[in-house]
Amino acid sequence: MAELLSPIRNFFARSNDDLVKIIGMAVLVALVSSAAVSTAAVMLRPYQEANRAAERQARIDQMLDTLPGMRDLMMESGVDTLETRLVNLDDGSFASGADPAGFDLEAALQDPDASIALEADTDIAGIKRRANQSPVYLLQKDGDLKLIVLPVYGAGYQSTIRAALAIEADLTTIAALAIVEQGDTPGFGARIEEPEWLALWPGKKIADETGTVRIELVRGGASTPYEVDGISGATRTSTGLTNILRFWLGDKGFGPFLARLRQEGL
C-alpha cells in the first residue's frame, strides 16, 4: 500500500511552480469536476424528463383553455382531454394496433427501422432524423373533426423548440400555437412564449387554396393571412420557427396526413 501511495505523495510534495504539478493539478481538477457534473446529470435526468413531460402536457392544456368555446365543446362531447392517435407520416394513415401512450420519440429516433435520416436540403427544421410515426391530438364530435393538434419541433437559435399547432376543422386555419418547450435567449427568442405574441396566431392560414404551405414569420408588418410578425431582435428564433412549421406541415411532416384528412375525413 505504501509503495502504491508514494508516487501520489511525491506528486503532491512537488513545488507548486513545478510544471508537472501544474499540469497534473489541472488534469486532476478537470477529471474530478467532470465526473461530478456528469454523474449528477445522468442520475437526475429521469426526474428532469418527468418534469419536462408534465410541463409539455400542461402547456397543451393551457392552449386548450385559450381557445374560445373549446372547453364547452369538450364538455358536450364528454371528454376531458384530447384523443391521442398515432399517424404514419409517410402515407398519412392512422397506425392501427399501436398504443399512442407508449410511443417513445427518443427511442424511435435511435431505431433505424422506426425513423429515417433526412437529407440536408429537406431537413430545414434541423432535426437530422425523423420518426416514421408521430402522435397527433384530436377532438371530434359525432365523427366530425373539431380540432387537431400537431406536435412539431426543431432547431431554434440555441435550443430545440417544441410547439403544438392547433388547427381548426377546415385544416387550414390556425386555432392556436403553444410553445411547449424552448431554451432560446431570455428577453429575445424566449419571448415566443409570451401570451401577447402567441395571440397573433389564431386565424392565420397555414396554406393557400392550392395547398402550398405559406405560413411564415416576417419582420414587422404582417400583411397577409399567412404572415405573423416575428420577434424583433430574435431573427434566428423566428426563422427557426418558420422552418419548423414549414417542415412539419410539408411532405416529410404532416403534409400527407392533412391531405388525406381533406379528402377522406377522419
Next chain:
Amino acid sequence: MSLKHHLISPLIGNNPITLQILGICSALAVTTTLSTAITMSVALTVVLCLSGGVISLMRHHIPPSIRLIIQITIVASIVIVIDQFMQAFMFEMSKRLSIFVGLIVTNCLVLGRAEAFVMRNPVLPSVLDGLGNGLGYSLILLIVGALREFLGTGGLMGVPLVTTVAEGGWFEPLGLMQLAPSAFFILGLLVWLVRVLRPEQVEQPEFRLKAAEDRRP
C-alpha cells in the same frame, strides 16, 4: 479573529453587497419577487460554503499560475450540479430563475471570497466566511425582494396582502418596482442607510478639490 467573527461580520458591517458592492447583477435580476430571492440566496450560500470548503482544502496544492482557472472550474462544477438538482426537484423555480443560477459562476462574490479569503485560510473559517457572506447577500436580497414584490404587486410570496385598485381596493401597484432600475434605487437607499448608521463605512474621497482662494498667488 474568532470563528464567530467570520460569520457575523459580513452580515452588516462587512456586507458583500452594501460595502464590498459585489454580486450586484444577480441582486437586480432575481429580486422581483421574494420567493425567487429566497431560492437564489439559498443557492448562492450553498455554492459559497461548498466552494470555500473545497478550495480551502486544496489551497496548498493549487499552483498560483493557474489558481483562477482551478477556482472557477470548481465553482462552475458545483453550480452545474446545483442547477441540475433544481431542474430535477424544483422545476418551477428553476424555470423562473432561468439563467441566473448558472450565472452564479460569474457572481463576483464567489471568486472574490475565494481569492481574498479562502486561499489563505483553513477549511472551517473558509466555510464560515462563505456562510456569513452568503447570509449577508441573502439579507440584502430578501429586503430588496420583499420591498419590490410588495410595492410592485401588493403581495408577498404570491399571496396578496392588500387589495389593488384593479380588484377594487385602494392600493396602486408601482409597476416600476418590477423593473430592474428599482433594485438599483433600493440598493442605493440601503447603502445610504447603512452608512448613516455606521459612518466608519463612508469612504474618504481620494482627491479633494482645492478651495478657490488657494489657487490665487
